[in-house]
Amino acid sequence: MKRLAPLLCLMLLFWGCTETLNHRSVPPEPVEAEKAMPPLPTFGMHADEGVMTREAKSAPVRKRGLGAPSASASGLKAAYADDNRQFNHFLDFLETYKEVPHIPADVSERITLSVLDQKGRTLPDCTVRIALGGKTVETGKTTADGIFRTYPALYAGTAQTLTATLRYADLEKKISLDRSGRRDVTVTLDTHRALPAAVPLDLLFILDTTGSMGEEIEQLKTSIDLINLNLSQLSVRPLIRYGMVMYRDAGDEYVTRTIPFTTDLEAFRQRLSRVRAGGGGDTPEDLESALQKGIDEMDWNEAGIRLAFAVTDAPPHLDYDHAFTYMDAAHTAREKGIKIFSVGTGGLSLAGEYVLRQLSQLTGGAYIFLTYGERGESDGGAPGSVSHHTGANFTSDKLEAVIINIARNELNHLVAQPDETHGEYFEGVAGSQKPDEVTAELFEKAVGQLADYAAISLSGKPATAVLPLASELSGPDASYLTSALLIAATRHPLFTVVERDNTSAIADEITLGLSGFVDEETAARAGRLTGAELLMAGRVVTSGSRVDVIVRLVRVETGEVLSATRILMDTSLLPSAWD
Incomplete structure (x- = not known):
């Protein structure tokens, strides 16, 4: 605790030793979502069918996910x-x-359309037409993931409202897109996917x-x-x-x-x-x-x-x-x-x-x-x-x-749906490093991923409020994890963390529940109370010797999740296990 002890103690005093939330225990989400086939492995993951290498076994912090296919003949x-x-x-x-x-192509402004059928399945090959004032400015097709992305800065000038017309088979639906609105828009069509x-x-x-x-x-x-x-x-x-x-x-x-x-x-x-x-x-x-x-x-x-x-x-x-x-x-x-x-x-x-x-x-x-x-x-x-x-x-x-x-x-994409963190997570285990150092590294990597994967540009270093993590842990352990998140966010160069003397009172007013879910109304209220443009909010669930933390970066203006990150850590890393 030598390196982070002073900061963590200050944060513990700041947040206070909250009582355990009086909620029914919720089982942790599975580490690997059940899918018919494994998904594309993502950056930093071991591509070895989930078998840890010697280096991975000894590393206190590692990034994990689902494995790759069997080995091949290529040397590349x-x-x-x-x-x-x-x-x-x-x-x-x-x-x-x-x-x-x-x-040059200005893609800094991006609106993602996710098109689904009645059963919530992705709709590939749905034609999309984007129009301004009745004039078509872009056409395209959704891919297997049901996604079509449009970039208004490429064609919209100062216009603030776009019209998207989606057609699948004989069904057509029009929606209005506000350039200051949500970055990710889900559209459900009253049809069934035909494959x-x-x-x-x-x-x-x-x-x-x-x-x-x-x-x-x-x-x-x-x-x-x-x-x-x-x-x-x-x-x-x-x-x-x-x-x-x-x-x-x-x-x-x-x-x-x-x-x-x-x-x-x-x-x-x-x-x-x-x-x-x-x-x-x-x-x-x-x-x-x-x-x-x-x-x-x-x-x-x-x-x-x-x-x-x-x-x-x-x-x-x-x-x-x-x-x-x-x-x-x-x-x-x-x-x-x-x-x-x-x-x-x-x-x-x-x-x-x-x-x-x-x-x-x-x-x-x-x-x-x-x-x-x-x-x-x-x-x-x-x-x-x-x-x-x-x-x-x-x-x-x-x-x-x-x-x-x-x-x-x-x-x-045609047989399963990905989870919000794409099966990817950072894992922390007890090792040669001190527990507080492992925890600090875990949250540093997690906050870095929130920034890298954000659906909007963070070049303006937006004001960001870190909300207490909803948790079923004891007060000191819960406060410790929230403090680790706050410290990591404060140290990241792209976030301007909002510092308020009454943060604890604000947290009491914003009731997130055990899920840590922030809806549009809650986000707007939190923004008014903190003056923040973005929120970091999430939840902590325990299962046996494992602690599962999911943190989301939420846009105050729309209440939408801009990115998400996940941490799995041993309970031996928590203060309650240090005695």
Whole structure:
């Protein structure tokens, strides 16, 4: 207790030793939600079927989640950054490196539409039309997760109200979107989701085949059978089509070559076996021509899942003045409901990563980067050693395992729903560190995730109130955890924590109950009492020797949850166990 004892004692006095809440004991939420298939593993998680490594077993704090598929033959290690999940983190990346060559696209204002059927299931392939004053400014399709994201700053000017028209089969529904309103809008249509017996799954590889890409090309050849085996054995039995666009640069043997979509794996494998690396010379290559061939001109399925993997070690030529730019490709992909997962290889430059991450974020995909055995910052590697801004959200696995899990995760949306923290959590165990140090590290990581995954920009360092965690723990233990949250929030550079002498009285007035749930009315009242724009609120539940903490970042103006984080910790880390 040497390092944090003074601060924690002050916080304990500040919050007071509250009595245990007189509520029925609520069992903790399961660590791993019951799903038909495991979801895409997220950053920082061990991708080893849930088996802890020696390092993980001895580490007092670790990030955990569900595992990846079985090991593969490839020697290429890959990791990925889902910039729509870590949205605020991504906005910081765009601002920090805005001087690199790119096509500007202001995505800082984002409204996410989640479309569901009568049973609460996601509705893929629902067409969405966004209009201003009756004039259509954007069209698109929901993907397997039922999501379509729109970015008003790209087209709305000073207009404050948008109209979204959603159509599924013969059903149409119009809703009004307020730009100052909720960032996440759920729309339920009075219909049932209709899926074919075999869900169409289109997988397109947009492959840079210049001279430096030999290793990646050969590994794809050896991995395609494993990818097909894993996906074809899923319970949903997808109807898989494979396609490819190969590209080089102006002056090479070819600029683009295409393998049309086919369900015939053997025919695709034979075509793939003839692909060779060659050409290139200057660093940029003609990615934009390849995107036009792949995204705009390929024969994509009309109802199913559509995934593109753009693999390159070079930035695109932006000096060719193509009529169809990479940003046009992103908008076309949104219209067709195609997710682009970009893959950066071989020491891709910052300029290349910037463009690839723009493509993936706008289309709902993720940026994948090959690590070649290098370690990320969170694993002791040098900053920029594997990607220019991955931060702590980093994990690695075999490239084909990542591809398999991405496709599996998309199919998973059609049979199950993800939980609010995506099956991800920070775990703290008793170890060589002192209990207070472990707790401090847990809450520091959790608050960092709340910031990174926030659905709005936090660049203005919004005023934030930390509410006492709803808990069934004893007064000292409950206050200790709330104090740890308060200290972590105060230390984070993006939160301006509201300090009020009457915080305890405010907490008494705002009754959250054991769930720690903050509805719109409660959020508004808390905002008025504290002067805060954001709230950190949550709950603590115990089960045996485990303490389960979920904390949510709530926007006062709308009462919506901007991000959520989860901590699982041993009860041995609590003050009541120190005697």
